[in-house]
Amino acid sequence: MRPAILLTPMALFLAIGLSHPIENLGTGSSLSRIVLKAIDRRAPIDVDEAVGNSWSDSVSNTERRAPADADEAVGNTYSDSVFNAIKEKRVKNQYLSEIRWQRKYFPLPPKVPCKMSMLNSPSNILFLPFRKTTTLALSSAIKQYISSKYEQHPDMFKQDLEVIDALRTDAVNVREPHISGIKKITAYAGQLSWMGGKFPIDIGVEFIWYPALGYNTERPMTQNNLKFELANVLYNLAALYSQLAMSSNRGTTEGLKSACNYFCLAAGVLSYIKTDIIPELRSTPPEDMDDNTLESLEYLMLAQAQECFWQKAVMDRYKDASIAKLAAKVSDFYGAAGDWGIKSDAITTQWIHHTTAKHHHFAAAAQYRQACDCLEKRKYGEEVARLRDSIACVHEALKEAKYINKVVLGDLNGLKNKVTEDLKRAEKDNDLIYLNPVPPKSELKTLDRANMAVAKIPKEISEPASFIGDTKEFGPPLFAKLVPFAVHVAASIYEERRDRLVNNSIIDELEILTTRIHDTLQSLNLPGSLQALEKPLGLPPTLTSHAEEIRQADALTRLQRSFSDTAKLKASDDAIFAEGRELLQAEAGENERLVMKYGTDRWTRQDSRSTAAKLYAQVDEIDGYLKSAANSDALVLTKFRESVAV
Incomplete structure (x- = not known):
């Protein structure tokens, strides 16, 4: 008899690969139950004893799964001995494969690498790298801005200027996944948000940051924008959370819980950048911070958080149906991450291949777990259908084999081997024993989803x-x-509105009225008279020069001649007007005489005042003009004579 192999529960747990039992042990494996019992008892295990127990338990389990009337199930073709031989052969093959696998991996002790080596070594999950920046004196720019824009002396804020420089130095120098970096980054980000209420975003500092993703990581981006600085700092916080999750010990349930929480926090920070920071940037965001990239990264973090919870559920031995729901949601998250990544210019093809492979991998894992649930519920036909769908998903994932790392590829191959083995067993059992119809894929019920990963800001x-x-x-x-x-903005807006109101309502109206009165005075030749009134001690120069021009032109004689000509024209006009009026009066008198002579019965012609009312109206109007003109002429003549007398 071989000597007993003494293993600690944790070593045994890692050795048999229970962190990924889909690829290693079946749900009904008797050997796995023995190992789990040993873990619970924390006792040494004798391999030969385990072999014997495994053999007997497997045979008994197989017998319990067989139908009560086996001969009738196969059409009375095989006898009980034939059935027993088939069962024993299947159980023996399963036992031999398990014991070979056990002996192969028992000697390997568990290894817990350091955090930095875990980040650099291949893994089945991804993390966000840090963005890099250059050193700058933020305090100098703030001091200069206060001096030029505010009415306060910058020396009042000497201590604050020193603190902001220290906070930035601590935040941008976080380069390792350590929990102390969270406070350094969040403290600087919090003070930047607070400063947004004190300063404009274009404070005069050229922030230089290098992209972390894509094909242009050596090409810096420079913006004079506080929101740009805040977006980059928060991106590094999301990267720190993802690296903390990556460095967690995912071989334990507590480590998986911690990793899941960190991935959810990383997704929350990315969501906050996308919804609250980028819209206020007022400029073009960096290539690896556009909506497509941030959506892809957020779904990637959620997918890995959900994967951690799925792995914890496997370790805690949840029911197959529950694990299937968790795996289906992992597949959805990876699929969304890949779809958004294709639209992004910053997500590399390597990451897209990774998310595509993981999407199909967990779709296969979900179908496999659902098949295990069908086996437990004796739905043998559906079990075969789901195992076939699972192996089809594995083949889709293996199309990315050239582009994914060896860890992901190893997970896929392990799952492929396990599903292939179970599919052969299920098809053989169903064909020979159960004879259940295998439904096509289109008739399979869509798996329910259990979402346990939510973005936490x-x-x-x-x-x-x-x-x-x-x-x-x-x-x-x-x-x-x-x-x-x-x-300051409100004060400047007030001054601008005040000036606009005064200009539009007062000054512009005043200028219009001034122009109008000048035009009126000019038309009346009054500016000289007004000047004389304003300066009574002497005649204004314009009036004196105008009088001299009049004397040189013999204006008095010309005025007298004009008066004489005007009088002649007046007499002629009066005579013509009087003659026309007399003719109208004569016509009216003649018409009146004939009416009196013949009467209105015989003399029916109307009088001229009725038939020519317009003409009589013009006569009255002209008479008024002539009288008004006579009065004006008399007034002008009187004024002229008074002026000449003076």
């Missing part, structure tokens, strides 16, 4: 003001005594 990011204070985590608010930029 840290409160330090969504509510930074609640962490800023004299006794709070991020310290006192910087530049608290500085008048907020919004106040």
Whole structure:
């Protein structure tokens, strides 16, 4: 008899590969139950004893799965001995493969590599790399801006300027997955958010950042934008969360819970960047921060968080139906990450191949687990159908074999071997014993989903003001005594509106009225008279020069001649008008005489005033003009004579 092999429960657990039992052990494996019992008892295991127990348990389990009337099930073709031989052969083959696998991997002790080596070694999950920046003196630019734009001296904020430089230095130098980096980055991001209420986004600092993803990681981007700085800092926070998840010990349930939480936090930070920071950027976002890239990365983080929960469910021995729901949701997340990644210019083809392979891998794993549930519920035909769909999904995933790392490829091959083995067994059992119809894929019920991964936005990011204070985590608010930029903006807006109101309502109207009165005075030749009234001590120069021009032109004689000509024209016009009026009066008198002579019965012609009312109206109007002109002429003549007398 071989000596007993003494193994600790953890070594035994890792050796038999229970972190991925889909690829290693079947749900009904008697050997796995023996190992789990040994883990529960924390006792040594004798391999030969395990072999014997495994053999007997497997035979008994197989007998319990067989139908009560086996001869009738196969059409009375085989006898009980033939059935027993078939069962024993299948169980023996399963036992031999398990014991060979066990002896192959028992000697391997578990290894827990350091965090940095885990990030550099191949893995079946991905992490976000950090974005890099250059060193700059943020305080100098802020000091210059305060001096030029505010009415406060920058020396009042000397301590705040030193603090902001120290915070940025600590935040941008986080390069390793350590939990202490979270506070360094969130403290700087929180103070940047607070400063957004004190300064405009274009404060005068050229922030230089290098992309972390894509094909242009050596080409820096430069923007004079506080929101650009905040977006890059928060991206590094998401990268830190993803690397903390990557460095967690995913061989334990606690490590898986921690990794799942970190991935959810990374997804939450990416979601916050996409919905709250990028829309306020007021400029073109970096190539690896556009909507397509951020959507792809968010779904990738959620997929890996869901995968961690799925792995924990496997380790905790959840029911196959529950594990199938979890795996189906993992597949959905990876599929969405790949779809958005194709639309992005920053997601490399290597990551797209990775997400595509994982999408099909977990679709296959979900169908496999559902097939195990069907076996438990004695739905043998559906079990075969789902195993066939599972192997088809594995083949789809293996199309990416050239582009994925060896860890992912190893997981796929392990799953392929296990599904292939179970499919052969299920088809043989169903063909020989159960004879259940195998439904086509189109008739299979779509698997339900169990979503356990949700994007979590840290409160330090969504509510930074609640962490800023004299006794709070991020310290006192910087530049608290500085008048907020919004106040300066409001004051400048008030001054602009005030000036516009005065110009439009007062000054413009005043200029219009001034122009109008000048035109009126000019038309009346009054500017000289007004000047004389304003300066009574002497005649204005314009009036004196005008009088001299009149004397030189012999204006008096010309005026007298004009008066004489006007009088002659007046007499002629009066005579013509009087003659026309007399003719009308004569016609009216003649008509009146004939009416009196013949009467209205015989003399029916109407009088001229009725038939020519318009003509009589013109006569009255002309008479008024002539009288008004006579009065004006008399007034002008009187004024002229008075002026000549003076």
